[in-house]
Amino acid sequence: MGRVERAIVIGGGIGGLTAAVALHRRGVRVTVLERAGSLEPVGAAISLAPNALRGLDVIGLGDDIRSLSAWQGDGGLRTPSGRWLSRSGAAAAAERFGGPLVLLHRATLVDHLAARLPSAAVRTAAAAHVVDPGDPQDPGRPARVGTPDGELEADLVVAADGIHSAVRRGLFPDHPGPVYSGFTTWRIVIPLPGVEFASHETWGRGRIWGTHPLKDGRVYAYAAAVVPAGRRAPDDERAELLRLYGDWHDPISAVLAAARPDDVLRHDVHHITEPLPAYHRGRVALVGDAAHAMPPTLGQGGNQAIEDAITLAHHFEDLPAYTAARLPRTTAIARRAVKVARLNMMTNRAGIAVRDNAVAALSKAGPALFLRGFDGIADWRPPGGTTRSSEAGSGGSRMLAADHGRQWPEEDTP
Template identity: 50%
Template sequence: MPEAVVIGAGVGGLAAGVALRRAGWDVTVLERAGRLENVGSGLAVAANALRALDTLGLGDRVRELSRVQGELGVRRWDGRWLVSTTEDRARELYGDSVVLMPRATLVGLLAEALGGERLRLGVEVTGVDADTGTVRTSPAEGADGGRTDAGRTNAGRAGAGRAGAGRGAAGHEGVGEVRADLVVAADGIHSATRRALFPGHPGPVYSGVTAWRGLVPRPDVPVASTETWGRGLVFGAHLLAGDLVYFYATDVSPPGAVHADEREELLRRFGGWHQPIPALLRASERERILRNDVHHFAAPLPAFHRGRVALLGDAAHPMTPNLGQGACQAIEDAVVLAHVAGEGRGLAAYTAARLDRTAAITRRGVSICRATRLRNPVAVRLRDTGMSLAARLRPDLMLRSMDEVLGWRPPASAANGREPAGPA
């Protein structure tokens, strides 16, 4: 049985592990953190990613545990709609809409499907040899011994009997080398593996905006799944299952800016906007608000592979969140990579299938990000008027502009779970 090592246990890395297992690979997933990701944020899973999850046998579980959105669209800061559509229309066009769920819920589903014995936490990858597929590891600083965040699954045994994963010559747990037929680098936007494989690439660039995210209980005001645009500002709110609301916000900002109180910063920027925005911010806990600067690739990598190593997700194609496709594209990557590997094709086929598509989606996201950054009142007015007029002339504009993104289907031979629904 061929062996694969996946570096990183985020959405993309875990999806790759599940997909490769289903394709007949012996898989070990290595994660530097001592716990699985449990950040307080939400995640959009669009029709294209739902089809990919169907091939992993997880699509229906995601649908069951998430909330399907009703009316979707973009508003002005005062609440007036600029463009909108409905979940029913999206389903009619693509066979699925978009569902939202806590990110940690999807991570947990993928980890369960992978199997705890194949997941090793608290292991830091210190080097990768692309020619031989050798991965060097050591215990991550502050790791808690390789248990999942629920503390129920001991992943420390993963790989101990396969390719010697996690044991060096002295038998010290977490130290040593593992040699694999395939190494999947899903180690995030600041991927050390990517930097080592492509040292000449400039890496991620700052988009000009910083982003806040949070989960709050549903307030006593109506919550519609909308994104609201202002002068350089964006606020999104989406109702999740269990009466939770996921919110996110962006603003033009110098990189690395520090705020003493992120909640007060958000209220200062958005407190005068339409409901439920002020209510959501007042219901939030300041210590649970996440903030990070938004980066992306201005130029794509020359390839998503080198030797026995394949790059996946943010390690391969970091993008702005404006299309809600970051995690969706990582899931697509995982399914396509497993399809290519399962057929015994070279990794050049993976690059050929994924590089141009993800580069185009990245460019589209950046163009939308630039539109949201406009601060000049005249430019903002022209932008909003143009969106409203285009939506009146073509009511399906919001969805039809996403045809190439949402209409994607997994490779035919990969569809070994639930048959993806919707038009071909």
């Protein structure tokens, strides 16, 4: 594609900001255009697995984020009555994959990323669209991006504008886009003083719940349920959670008692079922949900966006190489996430009994049996290697049913 001196990033979320920082470190002049009035993300928490943390190592941020790890005890998977199906210590995943899993508020990660960019590099309240994707073979035809203040030109455009990406639709107008995944999610981050609990995820009939601590002392809880698309509570979403989960085990009742209606976020989940033919066209590259939105059942949406960003910064002058590196991997992970969703959102009573008994039996044989399900995901290494001096890192590990290599902090925002 020739020399890239100027890049525009459309979208100031995790994938867009990571790409901006990585390109900035490569000497590229970067401008981030975020349509919202601030970079403060709509959402709750995100779980970063060792693969994403290694990506953050490349931009000098990995250990800062590892230091925010909160959970250092046991965790696991439960039934609505409170029975443990499997339990695991934090060390098992860290030992297998060379590092911890870290749960933190999305705003914390965004703040850390934005702090590594020049202040003038980020423009908020700046809706943007691609006017011309440009021609990488023609130095006289850069990409052109439309903004409220006029057009901008760039050697590279990074489209990180989310699951309902307008850039993706413009580049690939015949692609069907995202579809409803069959379930909706709720997320809560609140203080919960005086309540002790083991980090857990609970599987019920077409419903799940998870409760986990954050480093700052707050609690992150999430839920998901199989419901028709577009449904909303007739009163408020806290009341809906009480109807669905009010009789489940502690500390779920304590979380619901402490939460206010305004503390509860709800979003239907969508994902891309048909892979794109490429993650680039012209001088434009897609990252994160814009390229490969997936269900949150592996907790990999944000993690894969970070991988995309780091890989793109490695191949920023060769976009076909970026597609070749990312499309097969993300397609396989997205398909695995769909399969996991079918398992833990199961509604058939007989199937649920078989599932739970199998989980309990396999857990007795050793957590490594389940951790193998995360092989090929958490053990990813960035192209060109990392900049970190030690592999294990510092801090503990937050385990969300970690035996199963899956987490649910991801979100599907409009």
